[in-house]
Amino acid sequence: MTADKALSGLLTPEAALHRLADRLAERFTGVFARETIDRYVFESYTALARSASVTTHLPVLTERFATDRLTALAQAKGAIESSVCEVLFVCVHNAGRSQLAAALLAHRGAGRVHVRSAGSLPAASIDDAVVVAMAEIGIDITAEFPKPLTDDVVRAADVVVTMGCGDACPIYPGKRYLDWQVRDPAGLTLGEVRAIRGQIDERVRALLAELQPATA
Amino acid sequence: MTADKALSGLLTPEAALHRLADRLAERFTGVFARETIDRYVFESYTALARSASVTTHLPVLTERFATDRLTALAQAKGAIESSVCEVLFVCVHNAGRSQLAAALLAHRGAGRVHVRSAGSLPAASIDDAVVVAMAEIGIDITAEFPKPLTDDVVRAADVVVTMGCGDACPIYPGKRYLDWQVRDPAGLTLGEVRAIRGQIDERVRALLAELQPATA
Numbered sequence: 001m002t003a004d005k006a007l008s009g010l011l012t013p014e015a016a017l018h019r020l021a022d023r024l025a026e027r028f029t030g031v032f033a034r035e036t037i038d039r040y041v042f043e044s045y046t047a048l049a050r051s052a053s054v055t056t057h058l059p060v061l062t063e064r065f066a067t068d069r070l071t072a073l074a075q076a077k078g079a080i081e082s083s084v085c086e087v088l089f090v091c092v093h094n095a096g097r098s099q100l101a102a103a104l105l106a107h108r109g110a111g112r113v114h115v116r117s118a119g120s121l122p123a124a125s126i127d128d129a130v131v132v133a134m135a136e137i138g139i140d141i142t143a144e145f146p147k148p149l150t151d152d153v154v155r156a157a158d159v160v161v162t163m164g165c166g167d168a169c170p171i172y173p174g175k176r177y178l179d180w181q182v183r184d185p186a187g188l189t190l191g192e193v194r195a196i197r198g199q200i201d202e203r204v205r206a207l208l209a210e211l212q213p214a215t216a
Numbered sequence: 217m218t219a220d221k222a223l224s225g226l227l228t229p230e231a232a233l234h235r236l237a238d239r240l241a242e243r244f245t246g247v248f249a250r251e252t253i254d255r256y257v258f259e260s261y262t263a264l265a266r267s268a269s270v271t272t273h274l275p276v277l278t279e280r281f282a283t284d285r286l287t288a289l290a291q292a293k294g295a296i297e298s299s300v301c302e303v304l305f306v307c308v309h310n311a312g313r314s315q316l317a318a319a320l321l322a323h324r325g326a327g328r329v330h331v332r333s334a335g336s337l338p339a340a341s342i343d344d345a346v347v348v349a350m351a352e353i354g355i356d357i358t359a360e361f362p363k364p365l366t367d368d369v370v371r372a373a374d375v376v377v378t379m380g381c382g383d384a385c386p387i388y389p390g391k392r393y394l395d396w397q398v399r400d401p402a403g404l405t406l407g408e409v410r411a412i413r414g415q416i417d418e419r420v421r422a423l424l425a426e427l428q429p430a431t432a
Contacts, residue, residue: 012386033249039289039367042386043259046367050336050384073255120266121337148364149266151258168266170228170258 016059017041020066028070031079040066047148053124061145068116069152076155085113085211088157090169094119094146096127096185097163100197103134103141104204112212116153120168122146123186129193130185136194159211178207232275233257236282244286247295256282263364269340277361284332285368292371301329301427304373306385310335310362312343312401313379316413319350319357320420328428332369336384338362339402345409346401353413375427394423 021041025034044066048058074080087105089098094117102117109115123146134141154160154169159176162169164184171177180203185193237257241250260282264274290296303321307314310333318333325331339362350357370376370385375392378385380400387393396419401409 012388014388033251035249036251036255039252039255042367046365046370046386049386050365052384055383149262151255151262154262167271168268170262170265172228172230 012045013059017045017062020059020063024067024070027067028074031074032070037070040070044069047150048145051122051124051146051148065147069150072116072156073152076152082114082156084109084111085159086157087113087115087159087161087207087211088153089115089117089161089163090119090149090165091117091163092119092121092165092184093123093186094148095123095125096130096193097180097182097196097200099126099141099144099146100130100134100185100200101161101163101180101204103139103144104197104201105208107139108201108204108208109212113208116157117144118147118149118153120149120165122148127185127193129188129190132190133193133197137197159207161207228261229275233261233278236275236279240283240286243283244290247290248286253286256286260285263366264361267338267340267362267364281363285366288332288372289368292368298330298372300325300327301375302373303329303331303375303377303423303427304369305331305333305377305379306335306365306381307333307379308335308337308381308400309339309402310364311339311341312346312409313396313398313412313416315342315357315360315362316346316350316401316416317377317379317396317420319355319360320413320417321424323355324417324420324424325428329424332373333360334363334365334369336365336381338364343401343409345404345406348406349409349413352410375423377423 021038025037028037045058045062048061048065049055052058071080075082089101091098098117098119102115105113106115126141126144126146131141149168151170154172157175160169161178161180163180163182182199183196185196237254240257241253244253261274261278264277264281265271268274287296291298305314305317314333314335318331321329322331342357342360342362347357365384367386373391376385377394377396379396379398398415399412401412
């Protein structure tokens, strides 16, 4: 990263991020101070840039990440009501287990739960075999991306499911914490990832049945 | 992380963090909204907890990290004036190179510069050999700790020096960006770390001479 590089156009897309902050300020009028919106936008950008390998889509991903974090914070402070159970999956890289679990629960839940995922040490991208294994059962997760665990999404959660990330997740009273022992799919074959997909799917179905006994 | 664990006392030190937010709100009266202070405290805690191996000192480290980030942000928006040059060192783990460089520049600068450091993928702790190599030359860095790169410290910097962290650092106009090619001390012997210390020290002295031609 040299001055030359900066001059050649790899500047932080500051103008685009300011426009994003304008949009979010309008969306969250009366909920958050403008200072909070600005900080969320720029810190979300920097947090994703830290681990991203390709920076082309960063402004788009920043919009999704910052919007979701502000939504979570608004839910946590009661400014936005969530009528469904909020479930957060946390693993180390947010590239395998937590992505599988989040996508499966969102799919099986069909609108009856809202799902988020995060990682204690987010990877640059989701594992290819995980994307393929999900595509095989008709679930497209190509638009998902690894995100660092933040305080806001924990606060918004009713249920937090951790997988292999130790004590990385803040523990707040009034939430339900579960720890699932599931193998990390990183570096495994597609066959092995399918097996993990099956194990997680079983747990996801059981969780859903518990959360929604009437409709499961 | 089970419900039992939560009950047995490993709860997030929420009360201590709220008291910290009270102190910082007083310190930054008229500079930041209370919402900003609260977010900085809790997000700083979560960010450090993500990569920490030992969580005993997390409230103390959170106080230092959040205070420094808010100070940086106050400098960036002109609410706190910095009369010296602000230098930020960024490497991957903030456990070796950037810690060596920051400690050496702070020491050699003797108050004529202000130094920060951060990592794109912060480690759980500083490399032991790095601590030892610095102690040998009379510089104690045992109180330092790896911190994730945040937008605020980049904004406060006049000079940003990156070492091996690719494009992880946001590039803003008006700052000077340098990229130093220095070997990562992770896993190296004390002898090798001494050599790296020497290489970084040379660059640090040269940088200081440039920044402070009159006093160098």
